[in-house]
Amino acid sequence: MDFPNIRFDVIWDYRELFIRGIGVTLALTLVGYIVGFLLGLFVALAKISKKKWIHIPAKLYVDFFRGTPLLVQILLIHVAVIPTIFGHSLGAFTSGIVALILNSAAYNAEIIRAGIQSIERGQMEAARSLGMPSGVAMKSIILPQAFRRMIPPLGNELIALLKDSSLVMVLAVNDILYAGKVVAGASFRTWEPYLTTALLYLFLTYIFSTIISYVEKRFSNSYVPVRRKRLSSIGRQSGDR
Numbered sequence: 001m002d003f004p005n006i007r008f009d010v011i012w013d014y015r016e017l018f019i020r021g022i023g024v025t026l027a028l029t030l031v032g033y034i035v036g037f038l039l040g041l042f043v044a045l046a047k048i049s050k051k052k053w054i055h056i057p058a059k060l061y062v063d064f065f066r067g068t069p070l071l072v073q074i075l076l077i078h079v080a081v082i083p084t085i086f087g088h089s090l091g092a093f094t095s096g097i098v099a100l101i102l103n104s105a106a107y108n109a110e111i112i113r114a115g116i117q118s119i120e121r122g123q124m125e126a127a128r129s130l131g132m133p134s135g136v137a138m139k140s141i142i143l144p145q146a147f148r149r150m151i152p153p154l155g156n157e158l159i160a161l162l163k164d165s166s167l168v169m170v171l172a173v174n175d176i177l178y179a180g181k182v183v184a185g186a187s188f189r190t191w192e193p194y195l196t197t198a199l200l201y202l203f204l205t206y207i208f209s210t211i212i213s214y215v216e217k218r219f220s221n222s223y224v225p226v227r228r229k230r231l232s233s234i235g236r237q238s239g240d241r
Contacts, residue, residue, distance in 0.1 A: 007192060024173060035105075036107075040111070044109040065105070108157060112150060
């Protein structure tokens with residue numbers, strides 16, 4: 001088997017296309033993840049609600065977006081959902097980012113729900129026994145503790161979303177993969193553009209992984225508030241009863 005004659009000087013001629021692709025990919029990933037996290041937080045709280053009219057829609061939402069391929073969701077939102085709601089298309093980039101937000105929110109919701117439910121029930125009971133409203137207890141006591149346990153899976157979701165963002169290429173969004181496809185067609189080369197595409201995704205994934213590792217290490221060594229220790233003690237006593 002002959003080893004391919006790889007010439008990366010071909011890529012240099014199309015560097016602006018790849019640079020633009022990096023910017024678009026980062027925008028899709030970061031906006032999709034941040035907004036998806038906030039939406040996922042509300043979905044998670046709705047899913048653990050004891051009220052069925054809140055719990056059931058949240059469960060159906062998560063089941064749909066976790067149970068169908070992201071590529072199908074992207075196409076459905078672009079050609080059907082957005083044109084039906086607004087009467088016209090809002091563009092490929094908007095459709096792609098909406099699909100990524102909705103998909104990421106479903107996965108983040110499950111991560112957040114699992115994190116909240118991993119906290120001992122006595123924590124909430126202890127906070128309520130001190131006269132704290134349930135919403136305040138969730139915000140001040142439960143979520144800070146649960147967040148530390150969520151960091152690793154939330155980091156995995158961020159990296160997964162970065163790679164999944166390449167699927168918006170089907171809508172001709174100018175991301176990294178689309179740049180590779182355009183360069184391959186224009187230069188009649190296959191190895192260089194797609195190998196460059198893979199290396200760029202690997203580079204971005206490495207940066208995100210490094211940041212996530214730092215955050216995880218930072219929070220694992222963080223100071224545990226005295227109030228939490230006090231509530232833990234009260235919670236255990238409450239649980240013993």
